[in-house]
Amino acid sequence: MAKSSFKEALESGKFVITSEIGPPKGTNIEPMLHHIDLLKDIVDGINVTDHQSSVMRFPSIGGCLAIKERGGEPILQMTCRDRNRMALQADLLYAYTRGIRNVLCLTGDAVPVGDHPTAKGVFDLDSSQLLQTIRLLESGKDMGGNDLNGSPEFCAGAIVTPEANPIEPQLAKFEKKIEAGAEFIQTQAIYDLENFAKFMEYARQFNVKIMAGIVLLVSARMAKFMNNNVPGIFVPDHLIDELAAAPKGEALNTGIRIAGRMVKQLKEQNLCDGVHIMAIGKEEVVPDILAAAGIQK
Amino acid sequence: MKSITKQKDFEAVKEILEPFDRIFIFGCGTCTTMTHTGGVEEVAEMCGKLQELGKLVTGSTVVPTACDEVTEEIMKQHGQAIENATAILVMSCALGVQKIASYIEKPVIPAVDTLFIGVEDTPGTFKEACDQCGQCIIGETAGICPITACHKGLVNGPCGGTSNGKCEVDKERDCAFTLIYNRLKIQGRLDLMKKYHEPKNYHVEPRPKVIKVS
Numbered sequence: 001m002a003k004s005s006f007k008e009a010l011e012s013g014k015f016v017i018t019s020e021i022g023p024p025k026g027t028n029i030e031p032m033l034h035h036i037d038l039l040k041d042i043v044d045g046i047n048v049t050d051h052q053s054s055v056m057r058f059p060s061i062g063g064c065l066a067i068k069e070r071g072g073e074p075i076l077q078m079t080c081r082d083r084n085r086m087a088l089q090a091d092l093l094y095a096y097t098r099g100i101r102n103v104l105c106l107t108g109d110a111v112p113v114g115d116h117p118t119a120k121g122v123f124d125l126d127s128s129q130l131l132q133t134i135r136l137l138e139s140g141k142d143m144g145g146n147d148l149n150g151s152p153e154f155c156a157g158a159i160v161t162p163e164a165n166p167i168e169p170q171l172a173k174f175e176k177k178i179e180a181g182a183e184f185i186q187t188q189a190i191y192d193l194e195n196f197a198k199f200m201e202y203a204r205q206f207n208v209k210i211m212a213g214i215v216l217l218v219s220a221r222m223a224k225f226m227n228n229n230v231p232g233i234f235v236p237d238h239l240i241d242e243l244a245a246a247p248k249g250e251a252l253n254t255g256i257r258i259a260g261r262m263v264k265q266l267k268e269q270n271l272c273d274g275v276h277i278m279a280i281g282k283e284e285v286v287p288d289i290l291a292a293a294g295i296q297k
Numbered sequence: 298m299k300s301i302t303k304q305k306d307f308e309a310v311k312e313i314l315e316p317f318d319r320i321f322i323f324g325c326g327t328c329t330t331m332t333h334t335g336g337v338e339e340v341a342e343m344c345g346k347l348q349e350l351g352k353l354v355t356g357s358t359v360v361p362t363a364c365d366e367v368t369e370e371i372m373k374q375h376g377q378a379i380e381n382a383t384a385i386l387v388m389s390c391a392l393g394v395q396k397i398a399s400y401i402e403k404p405v406i407p408a409v410d411t412l413f414i415g416v417e418d419t420p421g422t423f424k425e426a427c428d429q430c431g432q433c434i435i436g437e438t439a440g441i442c443p444i445t446a447c448h449k450g451l452v453n454g455p456c457g458g459t460s461n462g463k464c465e466v467d468k469e470r471d472c473a474f475t476l477i478y479n480r481l482k483i484q485g486r487l488d489l490m491k492k493y494h495e496p497k498n499y500h501v502e503p504r505p506k507v508i509k510v511s
């Protein structure tokens with residue numbers, strides 16, 4: 001089976017661009033399809049979130065199939081929160097047969113932070129064990145030690161939070177994920193390029209592609225909120241000031257400019273192997289962010 | 298080690314006791330006494346509340362340790378009062394409730410919810426310390442149990458939600474892996490942070506768990 005086009009892009013040495021979509025809560029998939037159409041030809045891969053923030057939605061695998069059908073390259077986000085090891089393996093087998101070749105392995109958010117706070121959190125496996133499981137399935141065995149009749153092949157990745165505090169436990173986990181077989185890493189949102197450059201100095205020693213996480217800022221308020229409430233995110237004051245200084249109704253454009261500028265700097269300074277752009281709810285401006293970064297596909 | 302309980306809402310107790318008009322009440326002198334959920338005072342208070350509802354309390358007692366064998370003896374001493382009751386209300390943890398229920402055919406009803414088995418952390422503060430997983434790994438995690446100290450029971454390191462050393466579900470609670478990291482550092486065993494733990498066996502001793510000690 002041919003390599004995934006995302007994997008080819010990673011291996012080509014080019015600056016790789018991925019973005020992400022969130023499936024709907026409900027059966028109206030039109031907005032999601034619209035976002036897929038907007039993104040599929042301008043990025044190297046589209047992540048589909050898996051009940052992000054523990055909020056029940058249309059499944060990640062369904063979003064990935066829609067991307068496939070429309071000629072895009074899906075990256076299946078898979079958390080360990082809702083499925084035990086049997087269900088995870090089964091979904092991986094199914095995904096492979098439908099042409100889904102890229103998987104981002106996540107532990108998953110805690111259940112109580114979501115919209116079904118009394119549900120059972122599964123966490124039978126964690127992200128590093130899920131990565132190992134993918135490598136095992138590829139070798140033709142399942143976790144029970146049985147032979148598979150036909151085995152999958154994936155480009156598997158994971159995440160890291162470069163701004164985590166304390167950083168050491170986070171890095172120990174990061175190294176375990178690479179050890180377990182992660183080929184690419186998409187980072188949590190980064191805003192301070194100096195801090196990120198320091199992280200990259202460390203990360204460069206590992207044989208793994210690093211894609212910097214870019215989360216679109218839409219207002220100074222959002223930036224402050226994220227600083228106070230989102231683990232591992234640090235938006236420096238100068239960016240908050242820049243957003244606050246935007247004339248009324250212009251904050252979004254300022255956010256697009258900031259994101260575009262960061263992508264451009266990361267690329268020009270060759271700081272990392274690519275970027276993962278998250279425009280949470282504002283997917284339609286991803287093309288504008290890429291234009292602001294001077295990137296055309 | 299203590300069984301940590303909290304009292305059920307009185308409304309819930311009232312509802313489940315609805316069909317019963319004659320009640321015998323048990324308290325426990327060990328865990329629920331310490332947590333003030335089923336000691337002498339709480340049993341007296343429950344007697345009063347049930348009487349206010351118009352129920353007849355045929356008798357009450359606070360046994361030393363409800364889950365112990367001695368309970369059967371004490372039950373015999375209260376034979377008549379128990380006989381007169383249509384239901385038994387137990388203000389011990391679920392272990393005691395089950396012990397009592399095993400000695401008697403009458404309906405036995407818990408008045409408290411059993412939350413976890415805990416150890417006293419600081420005076421008056423109890424924390425869960427073990428989930429009896431059957432595969433103890435705390436020799437490699439600096440004596441801190443990640444199965445219970447981590448909200449998700451992870452064993453290979455922190456999730457992405459940890460922030461300033463706290464857990465993503467509650468800013469007041471420590472992230473298990475910050476605690477483990479700090480302690481391994483003191484012990485000079487930080488290499489253990491990088492040790493990969495295989496997926497757990499959830500059936501080391503399959504449920505229903507029974508062990509015969511010879």
Ligand code: SF4
Pocket residue numbers: 426427428429430431432433434435442443444445
């Ligand atoms: S690892 Fe934790 S839950 Fe398992 S036996 Fe040890 S202390 Fe108990």
Ligand code: SF4
Pocket residue numbers: 110446447448449450451454455456457458459460463464465466471472473474
């Ligand atoms: S923040 Fe720490 S304790 Fe909380 S779920 Fe994540 S790893 Fe576990």
